[in-house]
Amino acid sequence: MSREAPEVTAARIEAERARAQLMDTAQRLQTRISPGNLAHNAWEGAKDKGADLAENAVDAVRNRPLAATGVVAAITLFLAREPLKDLAGKVTDGVRRKKKPKAKSTEKVA
Template structure:
């Protein structure tokens, strides 16, 4: 092999390209690690939720009555099971004997 300046320059370019390639491969390997993917996803979700919460707070400041109405609606929706249980218990407590099965409508007409 001759040690011509063109050959030495070409070899230097090849070595530089190889170094860049291995650096890129190492960076890709690091990005594709499950732990790093999970951290990136959590960062994106956190940023999105923070942004949404900020927009919601700004909207609530602009329209407090509308925000209170929405909050009340959500609260009623979430408490619907408890509310219906209470209403059923109350209606059972105030039931008449006919409602409870004591007297039928047919029995009262026969007497």
């Protein structure tokens, strides 16, 4: 058995240590970028952002209730615009029918 120089032995030991460290890093990276872990992290981020938005919305409504009511009313009117148009058409049709003048009788009274 040939004997290696101490520098070569140290280099082999260092290479083995670096290889083990690289494999450990690759394993941790593989775990971090797994689809399930990425989906979980995205879901948690979305939940946190949604909670922050909801909290900000509640604070805004608490600080300006009249403005918030106006915004909600405007959104409601926008979303209900078609049914409101239909209702307005029905109301105006009903008013026109009531206001139609009656036909005058052409008969002469004797």
